[in-house]
Amino acid sequence: MSKGLSTRRLPKSGIYRLALYSRYLSGISKNDDDYISSQELADATGHTAAQVRKDLTWHGGLGEAGKGYEIRKLKTMLTAAFGKERVRNVILVGVGNLGRALISYSGFQLQKFNIIAAFDRDIGKIGTYVEDILVSDIRELDSKIADMEVEIAIVAVPKLSLQQVVNRLVASGIRAILNFAPTLATVPEGIEMQNVDLSIELDRFCYLLEGNS
Amino acid sequence: MSKGLSTRRLPKSGIYRLALYSRYLSGISKNDDDYISSQELADATGHTAAQVRKDLTWHGGLGEAGKGYEIRKLKTMLTAAFGKERVRNVILVGVGNLGRALISYSGFQLQKFNIIAAFDRDIGKIGTYVEDILVSDIRELDSKIADMEVEIAIVAVPKLSLQQVVNRLVASGIRAILNFAPTLATVPEGIEMQNVDLSIELDRFCYLLEGNS
Numbered sequence: 001m002s003k004g005l006s007t008r009r010l011p012k013s014g015i016y017r018l019a020l021y022s023r024y025l026s027g028i029s030k031n032d033d034d035y036i037s038s039q040e041l042a043d044a045t046g047h048t049a050a051q052v053r054k055d056l057t058w059h060g061g062l063g064e065a066g067k068g069y070e071i072r073k074l075k076t077m078l079t080a081a082f083g084k085e086r087v088r089n090v091i092l093v094g095v096g097n098l099g100r101a102l103i104s105y106s107g108f109q110l111q112k113f114n115i116i117a118a119f120d121r122d123i124g125k126i127g128t129y130v131e132d133i134l135v136s137d138i139r140e141l142d143s144k145i146a147d148m149e150v151e152i153a154i155v156a157v158p159k160l161s162l163q164q165v166v167n168r169l170v171a172s173g174i175r176a177i178l179n180f181a182p183t184l185a186t187v188p189e190g191i192e193m194q195n196v197d198l199s200i201e202l203d204r205f206c207y208l209l210e211g212n213s
Numbered sequence: 214m215s216k217g218l219s220t221r222r223l224p225k226s227g228i229y230r231l232a233l234y235s236r237y238l239s240g241i242s243k244n245d246d247d248y249i250s251s252q253e254l255a256d257a258t259g260h261t262a263a264q265v266r267k268d269l270t271w272h273g274g275l276g277e278a279g280k281g282y283e284i285r286k287l288k289t290m291l292t293a294a295f296g297k298e299r300v301r302n303v304i305l306v307g308v309g310n311l312g313r314a315l316i317s318y319s320g321f322q323l324q325k326f327n328i329i330a331a332f333d334r335d336i337g338k339i340g341t342y343v344e345d346i347l348v349s350d351i352r353e354l355d356s357k358i359a360d361m362e363v364e365i366a367i368v369a370v371p372k373l374s375l376q377q378v379v380n381r382l383v384a385s386g387i388r389a390i391l392n393f394a395p396t397l398a399t400v401p402e403g404i405e406m407q408n409v410d411l412s413i414e415l416d417r418f419c420y421l422l423e424g425n426s
Contacts, residue, residue: 010259011258012259013230013233013258016229016417017226019413022416046223046226080423081423082420082423083419084419088419096314097317098311098314101309101310105395111419152422159319178414178415178418192421192422194421196411196414198409199323200229200232201407201409203228203232203235203295204228204229204407206296206301207232207295209365210295
């Protein structure tokens with residue numbers, strides 16, 4: 001297999017770094033036609049300048065000798081990489097405590113995720129509303145997904161149900177899944193699945209608790 | 214201010230990288246008396262070898278020329294850095310949907326966080342149990358914290374209550390706070406507060422959705 005840049009995939013931690021660069025750029029007081037050095041981005045985000053330069057080449061970002069990166073170009077590049085200009089309709093499967101918390105979570109809206117429907121298998125929940133979202137029977141998933149032309153699902157179901165729910169979503173035309181269940185599932189090639197890993201936050205917290213400061 | 218290593222603090226993203234190295238080491242089939250190169254750790258986690266070497270020096274990890282790092286030493290170093298050998302008692306404040314989800318979240322136990330008490334201000338919740346955790350009146354926070362000799366709190370309260378709850382926790386002797394509220398609060402110097410940032414997971418997901426693979 002070729003190891004050329006074009007056929008390799010940016011690892012998860014690289015995406016994380018790009019997101020950090022993007023946040024830093026949104027927060028600084030410099031003008032868009034100013035330049036920024038890889039060293040400044042490195043210092044601000046806790047990486048090396050070499051790492052920053054390597055990461056930015058993934059999206060074609062090339063600094064100019066002695067000047068660095070034009071901020072406008074970097075911002076445009078990162079906005080495109082994260083698709084920040086568009087609203088995305090998503091469905092939620094699993095309306096337990098976590099699912100309810102996610103419906104209320106303001107971050108989804110900030111990031112332009114728009115939850116348009118929710119599904120559960122619990123007869124006690126079907127037909128009720130959580131905020132203004134109607135909870136539908138999970139057995140209607142196929143027909144509703146077809147009607148709504150939605151391709152993204154957020155999943156907050158119990159561990160044991162995850163693979164079954166994922167299979168059903170994929171069969172119904174869902175192309176990307178954000179998984180909050182504390183376990184993993186397999187998806188066919190071409191389907192994106194991202195697992196939210198709270199344990200890395202707990203790791204960080206443990207590290208602070210050890211007095212590593 | 215000195216910029217020497219000993220007085221600087223490892224940035225959040227550095228802690229994240231150390232956690233990734235630690236996970237990779239727990240998963241590989243090599244023996245503890247084998248050696249591993251910074252390049253292997255870099256390739257496995259999506260960083261540069263220079264970044265890996267720099268990160269490991271924070272805890273005194275020094276490779277041997279031509280051999281790399283002894284796996285046993287690295288593991289011992291990282292286990293100590295994250296305090297992974299000890300169980301930590303914690304309290305939870307806020308027993309809404311997210312708080313309930315956190316009580317059920319298996320990851321806390323895996324990471325040896327033991328939720329020993331929960332608090333809320335809602336009279337309808339006080340005196341009830343979530344799993345086997347009794348929900349107490351938040352007005353009893355002071356006396357209960359003193360009785361339990363607990364120093365760590367997990368906070369899952371509404372945005373608007375966060376600063377008030379944090380002030381109360383600090384006044385009651387809590388030294389470290391893991392904040393799940395989607396906003397920030399200030400704490401006095403010497404108190405650790407970590408904010409769980411779900412938006413970075415959403416950023417990653419957006420990135421995948423843009424077909425950056």
